[in-house]
Structure formats: C-alpha cells, structure tokens
Amino acid sequence: MKTDNVEYTAFSGWVDPPADVLPALAGDLTCDVVVIGGGLGGMSTALRLAERGQDVVLLEAEFCGHGSSSRNAGQLAGAPGGDLQLLNLFYRKKMPGMIRLAEHAAHHVEDFIAKHDIDCDYEPTGNTFAAVSRGQMGRVRRVAKIIEHAGGHVEVGTSEELGIPRGFLGGMREVIGGMMNPGKFTLGMRRALLDSSARVIERTKVTDVTRDGEQVVLTTPRGQVRANRAVLSTNAFAGEWDITPKHLSVPIYVIEVETEPIDPERLAALGWTSRMGLVTQHAIMENYRLTSRNTIVFGVRRLERGMSYPLPRKTPDPALVEELAEAFATRFPALADVAVERAWGGWIAITSSWLPLAGQIDANIFYSIACNGHGLAQAPYIGTLIADLIVDGERHEDLETLWMDKPKFPRPMMMGRLGLRTIWAVDRFNDLVNGSRRNARRGASRTTESTTE
Numbered sequence: 294m295k296t297d298n299v300e301y302t303a304f305s306g307w308v309d310p311p312a313d314v315l316p317a318l319a320g321d322l323t324c325d326v327v328v329i330g331g332g333l334g335g336m337s338t339a340l341r342l343a344e345r346g347q348d349v350v351l352l353e354a355e356f357c358g359h360g361s362s363s364r365n366a367g368q369l370a371g372a373p374g375g376d377l378q379l380l381n382l383f384y385r386k387k388m389p390g391m392i393r394l395a396e397h398a399a400h401h402v403e404d405f406i407a408k409h410d411i412d413c414d415y416e417p418t419g420n421t422f423a424a425v426s427r428g429q430m431g432r433v434r435r436v437a438k439i440i441e442h443a444g445g446h447v448e449v450g451t452s453e454e455l456g457i458p459r460g461f462l463g464g465m466r467e468v469i470g471g472m473m474n475p476g477k478f479t480l481g482m483r484r485a486l487l488d489s490s491a492r493v494i495e496r497t498k499v500t501d502v503t504r505d506g507e508q509v510v511l512t513t514p515r516g517q518v519r520a521n522r523a524v525l526s527t528n529a530f531a532g533e534w535d536i537t538p539k540h541l542s543v544p545i546y547v548i549e550v551e552t553e554p555i556d557p558e559r560l561a562a563l564g565w566t567s568r569m570g571l572v573t574q575h576a577i578m579e580n581y582r583l584t585s586r587n588t589i590v591f592g593v594r595r596l597e598r599g600m601s602y603p604l605p606r607k608t609p610d611p612a613l614v615e616e617l618a619e620a621f622a623t624r625f626p627a628l629a630d631v632a633v634e635r636a637w638g639g640w641i642a643i644t645s646s647w648l649p650l651a652g653q654i655d656a657n658i659f660y661s662i663a664c665n666g667h668g669l670a671q672a673p674y675i676g677t678l679i680a681d682l683i684v685d686g687e688r689h690e691d692l693e694t695l696w697m698d699k700p701k702f703p704r705p706m707m708m709g710r711l712g713l714r715t716i717w718a719v720d721r722f723n724d725l726v727n728g729s730r731r732n733a734r735r736g737a738s739r740t741t742e743s744t745t746e
C-alpha cells in the first residue's frame with residue numbers, strides 16, 4: 294500500500310472547518326446554565342436546554358465540532374465500548390443497563406438526524422465485531438452470548454453470511470446502528486444549535502472553573518461567565534481544570550486514515566455487500582469502513598497517551614500510518630496497491646472502568662465522559678439526558694445506569710506508555726502466531742493437493 298503522498302491534517306479528513314466561526318467572548322455575562330465544550334455531548338445539552346426554554350450559554354475553545362466529534366470513524370455503535378468480557382466479569386449487574394443505553398443512544402442519533410434533516414450519508418447497516426483469527430472468532434461468540442444474555446440484539450455469522458470481506462473469518466453483527474460522515478453530522482448539529490435560542494460563543498477557551506457561593510464562575514481570556522449551573526463537556530480535555538475529579542479519565546490520541554477513491558468494481562469484488570463497519574477483536578482494535586466517496590477509512594491499532602495538559606495539537610505519526618497500511622494490505626490483499634490519501638487523529642477520554650459515566654461534582658456542576666471510543670452515539674444521548682435532568686430534576690433510567698454518586702475514581706491501569714505498548718505488543722504477537730498458522734494451513738493444503746495429484 295502506498296503511503297508516500299499522505300496529507301496529514303490537524304483537524305479532520307471528513308469536512309472542512311465551518312466558514313462562520315463565531316467571535317470570542319469579550320466582556321462578562323451571566324446565564325442560568327453554561328455548557329463548556331461544543332462537541333456532540335455539549336451541543337446536545339445546550340440544544341435540549343434551549344428547546345426546553347432554558348437560558349443557556351455554550352462556550353467552545355475553537356468552534357463547535359473541533360474535537361473528536363468531527364474526527365471519528367463514523368461508526369454509530371449499538372453496543373457498549375471496551376472489552377465486554379472484562380466488563381461482564383466486573384460489572385455483570387450493570388450489563389443489561391449498558392446494553393439498553395447503547396441501543397437507545399444509537400436510535401436517539403438516528404432520530405436526531407431525521408428530525409433535523411441532517412445530510413450526513415447515514416446508512417443503518419449495523420456494525421460488526423470482526424474476527425481475523427479463530428481465537429478472535431471464539432471471543433466474538435463469547436461476547437455475543439454476553440450481549441444476548443443482557444437483552445441486546447446481535448447476530449453471529451461467517452463472513453459470507455454477514456456480507457463482509459473474506460479477509461475476515463466472520464463476526465458478530467450489532468443489528469442497531471450504522472455509519473455516517475461524522476463531520477457532516479457534527480456540523481449539522483452545530484447548525485441546529487446556532488438556529489436555536491442558545492447563546493453560542495466560539496474561540497473562547499475556559500481557563501478555570503471555580504465556585505463563588507451558589508454560582509459557578511468561568512474564567513476566559515477576555516471575560517467571565519457566571520451561571521447557576523455548569524455542565525463540563527470537554528471530553529479528553531477535562532483534566533485541564535483543578536475542579537475536575539482526579540482520575541476522571543485519561544486522554545488518548547487515536548487516528549484514522551483514508552484511501553484514495555477506489556474503482557467501484559474492485560470494491561464490489563470484496564464481497565462487502567452489507568457495507569457494515571468492521572471492528573477487529575484485538576485488544577486495541579483496528580476499524581475498517583466504506584464511505585460514500587468510494588474510499589475506505591480505517592484506523593486506531595495503537596493508543597497514544599497524552600502525558601500533560603494542555604493536550605497538544607497533533608497530526609498522526611507516519612510510522613503508525615505505515616503500520617495501519619500494512620495491516621490493511623493483510624486484510625484486503627486485493628487492494629494492496631491502493632494509496633493512503635489522508636490521515637488525521639483526535640483525543641478521546643478513557644475512563645478507568647472503561648464505562649461511560651456521568652455525575653455531579655456538587656449540586657450545580659455536572660460532568661459526563663460518554664466516550665471510551667463510542668461517543669458518537671453515546672455523547673449526544675447522555676448530553677440530552679443531562680439537560681433533561683437539569684430541567685426536570687429526575688434522572689432517566691439510562692442516565693441512572695452510568696451515574697456516579699461520588700466523583701471518586703481509581704487510577705486507570707495499563708494506561709501509561711509502557712502499559713499501552715505492552716498491549717500493542719501482545720496484539721502483534723497474536724497476529725504473528727495467527728499469520729504463521731494460516732501459512733502452515735495453506736502449505737498443508739497445497740501438499741495434500743499435490744500428493745493427491
């Protein structure tokens with residue numbers, strides 16, 4: 294696969310930044326509720342509050358959609374993120390709630406797209422946990438049982454039965470969800486927000502969040518905002534303030550790359566008839582998906598820990614792009630000559646439990662981390678439920694599922710540079726072993742054929 298002419302972008306490969314970015318805050322203002330962060334989570338909270346007649350201000354450091362909301366792979370998941378076998382081991386009682394939340398979240402986004410008539414190339418294909426080895430196929434079967442037992446909707450099948458490329462043995466289809474252009478979706482939500490009564494202020498970084506009696510006070514470079522309630526929706530960037538609970542999440546940089554446009558006949562020859570997005574069952578996944586522009590977007594495979602705040606603006610490491618390209622050529626040998634055209638990445642937040650979570654720091658400061666790589670569906674849904682909680686004073690049962698009574702979190706394990714490198718190395722070792730087994734099987738069947746002749 295060619296990687297010598299890749300366009301590295303510090304924003305997203307899906308869309309350009311909006312042309313109408315709003316001016317920075319200049320002076321002080323007051324409001325009832327302030328939302329910090331204009332990703333899918335924060336925008337959903339602000340929009341719902343505005344729709345429900347609340348006096349709401351949203352502050353965004355760059356422009357709404359600047360974060361991972363516009364940069365992700367666009368796979369709208371209908372199942373929770375993380376290692377479901379481990380989650381089932383530690384949080385078995387929570388599983389039915391988590392599965393229900395994940396499915397409701399995907400439907401919520403589908404309804405949002407329809408309600409606001411957002412053109413984001415959405416296809417309700419579902420997504421597949423795809424196996425690249427017999428070991429991964431066993432894992433897929435175990436995970437499917439866990440999800441079904443908890444009331445979720447999945448189907449297990451071979452690659453032929455699922456309509457996915459033959460480079461994968463088979464997998465588990467999440468029936469609910471699909472894929473979209475997340476950049477178009479996020480900018481569509483931004484448009485809906487700008488058309489609402491919410492006051493949106495972009496290019497304004499909140500440098501501190503403090504309390505003054507009953508009020509929350511936000512500091513920005515050129516003015517203060519005072520509010521009765523605040524919602525922290527800055528995802529991976531949350532650790533920048535002292536008020537953020539310790540160990541709430543760790544910031545991790547992940548990347549996606551996109552091929553050049555591929556001849557539709559070559560794409561059709563892959564047997565990818567379902568067009569479902571694919572996520573491999575490595576400890577650190579690889580994801581692959583078709584796009585409406587006849588390209589394939591794929592990525593992750595390595596997690597890069599952000600070690601200090603403020604998080605740097607980054608472009609992907611060319612060595613990782615190279616590594617992803619090699620993996621692509623293994624999964625899609627017929628497309629090994631295709632070039633990588635662009636690469637980008639973004640910061641996600643991983644919680645120590647790998648569960649999405651939400652809660653209150655005190656009576657009037659709310660937070661949520663609905664990410665763990667699955668926030669495309671969950672961030673907008675949880676953001677909306679937090680708005681409803683603020684207005685109604687009651688938690689929806691899906692918000693209850695991830696609610697933290699106390700903002701206390703254990704130090705995350707294996708999330709340092711060494712831990713992440715070790716997980717990556719185990720994946721590569723398994724790939725190597727599976728590759729040799731595959732070659733040995735091919736060699737054995739060739740020998741049998743020639744002996745028979």
Ligand SMILES: Cc1cc2nc3c(=O)[nH]c(=O)nc-3n(C[C@H](O)[C@H](O)[C@H](O)COP(=O)(O)OP(=O)(O)OC[C@H]3O[C@@H](n4cnc5c(N)ncnc54)[C@H](O)[C@@H]3O)c2cc1C
Nearest residue numbers: 330332333334354360362365366368499528639667668669
């Ligand atoms: C490469 C990649 C692939 C992914 N793939 C998928 C996928 O296929 N499916 C899926 O479900 N999820 C995926 N995700 C995760 C998903 O994108 C996120 O979970 C989701 O977008 C989180 O939304 P958010 O609103 O919480 O955060 P963000 O979109 O990150 O928004 C946070 C916002 O806060 C702003 N901000 C930060 N600090 C401040 C401050 N001090 N003051 C004011 N504003 C501030 C930022 O500028 C940003 O706009 C992926 C993520 C990445 C990066």
